[in-house]
Amino acid sequence: MISNLKTNEKNLIKMSIGGFATQPSFKNPGYIPNNDGQAVIYPGMFGVVNNIKVGDNAFGWAGDHVEPGVSIDSENPNEHFALHYLVCTGNKAIVRSGEAKGAIGIVTGEHARNLIHFENKILDKICIGDQIDIITHGRGLKLLDFPNIEIKKIDPKLLKSLFLKIVKKKLIVDVAIELPIRIMGSGAELNSEYVDQDLMSGDRALMKKLKIDQMKLGDLIAINHADHRWGRSYKKDYVSIAICIHGDSVMSGHGPGIMTIMTGKKKDLSWKINKKANIKNLLKIKI
Amino acid sequence: MKIETNENLLVNVSVMGSVCQPNFQGLPAEPYRLDSDGIPFLLPTWGSIVHNVSVGDSAFGWEADCIHPGVSIKYPSEGGNRGLNILSCVGNEAIIMNGEAKNSVGFVSGKSGRFSEQIIIHFEKKVRERISINDKILIKSLGVGLKIKNFENIFCKSLSPQIFNKMNIKIKNKKLNIPVTHIIPEHLVGAGSGLTSESGSLHIQTTDLNEMKKYKLNNLRLGDFVYVENYDSSYQHGFLRKAWSIGIVGQTNGPRAGYGPGLTILMSSKTNDGIPKLNSNANIVNYLKFKK
Secondary structure (H helix, E strand, C coil), rough: CCCCCCCCCCHCCCCCCCCCCCCCCCCCCCCCCCCCCCCCCCCCCEEECCCCCCCCCCCCCCCCCCEEEEEEEEECCHHHHHHHHCCCCEEEEEEECCCCCCCCEEEECCCCEEEEEECHHHHHCCCCCCEEEEEECCCCCHHHCCCCCCCCCCHHHHHHHHCCCECCCCCEEEEEEEEEEEEEECCCCCCCCCCCEECCCHHHHHHHHHCCCEEEEEEEEEEEEEEECCCCCCEEEEEEEEEEEEECCCCCCCCCCCEEEEECCCCCCCECCCCCEHHHHHHCCCC | CCEECCCCHHHCCCCCCCCCCCCCCCCCCCEEEEECCEEEEECCCCCEEEEECCCCCCCCCCCCCCCEEEEEECCHHHHHHHHHHHHCCCCEEEEEEECCCCCEEEEEEECCCCCCCCEECCCCCHCCCCCCCCCEEEEEECCCCCCCCCCCEEECCCCCHHHHHCCCCECCCCCEEEEEEECCCHHHHHCCCEEEECCCCEEECCCCHHHHHHHHHHCCCCEEEEEEEEEECCECCCEEEEEEEEECCCCCCCCCCCCEEEEEEEEEEEECCCEEECCCCCEEEHHHHCCC
């Protein structure tokens, strides 16, 4: 945290939005093809995942695209997109119905649904369909001294908690892992305000060599030569900083998902490796 | 001369709405809107519970596109929502009927229209965090049909007697003298022109910064009462020399061309029978019992 980091936080809107705890869902017959074409069936997406949390391993689970904690969504398409465009990582979530009514959680990222962390004793009480409102805060956030760095979907309190340094007018962000641009896959087809982008974990030997297989859910990530301003594309000398939000996948072109939080030119934005750069530590999330 | 109205003949009808959700268009539509220079932006816009913007706050400077202060409500069916939108009047009392904030009382502060069709309600900030999306809010609507004796050409709309009686309006030389914070020239009126004046909003234009300065519009606040020159909102909103309208600033400025702060029109006449009296205190927070 830099004590004099100037932002426009006081001009941001705090706005409520509601979503509902989702039910796991499969397309008939439920199988997906793995990297070798074998049909497999795995849980992980949607629903309330009780035993995998932010801070846990992104690899190794008998699951696919594991979404830690509670995944919420709305069946109304326009509300679904509003959830994706307004909710920021680090936002406060409040359970509005059911046995856990009144309980407080925290947004840990965004996949095809928004992911909310609650402590175990609260998770036990959450039922599919329960309404969870989020007090969105962060859309429009800017770094006033770095007008060319774009900030995406983080609560101002997460921005303040990041390990940051300014060296020769360049913002240096601590991240746990650097990903090479050539392994960035599914998600390149979407605008960069929506959902995430998967790293492609199919080359298992490379994952091991670069220690990407030690990645944790919630890790801060840097990608060199990635421009995530209006989409997710290769552009030399651009840098994108992201958060690992969901677990590994067996499908070609897929793998753990990363959600962009900062993007800009190399002359303004860089990174330093620090294994502690995980939102579980930064936001002091209680498991 | 004392102002007389037909207040005792007005019908007091309950209308209901639910706290509404923010909405965005789905893929393949881009989430961005364009600002007046053609630059894409993505910011919160109308609807929902806004926790940190209230009537009395500045209408400018927010990272938002025409945000509604406080809480916005809507009725699920189109006809029912039209009922809510037309009958609710600025100044009417609103009561939360269920959920954690049940029985909390607020007041209607504005309307939004054409695309969002919502009613904007002020509740104090400490109540807002207890309000949930979809909570039901009841408005005991009163005001549609309001007439001012000896001023039959003046159309009142979305105007409750609760607020009309507090606006410090005086009669001088057979004209109404109406306290307002600002006078808006007709060439700075934008989105809303040509649409119905019974619900929804008419927006001030703010892209020409020199004109903004000239008419001292930069210090507009949410809840300010303003006078629009040469604008007739008797039925629909449109240009007419000598006509005038009174509006309340209902929502904030936005980056799009034609979409500055929105006005909910409360009075309008085709003739020269109402004149503005500049007074910086002409804001709803000074007229009603108000807690931030």
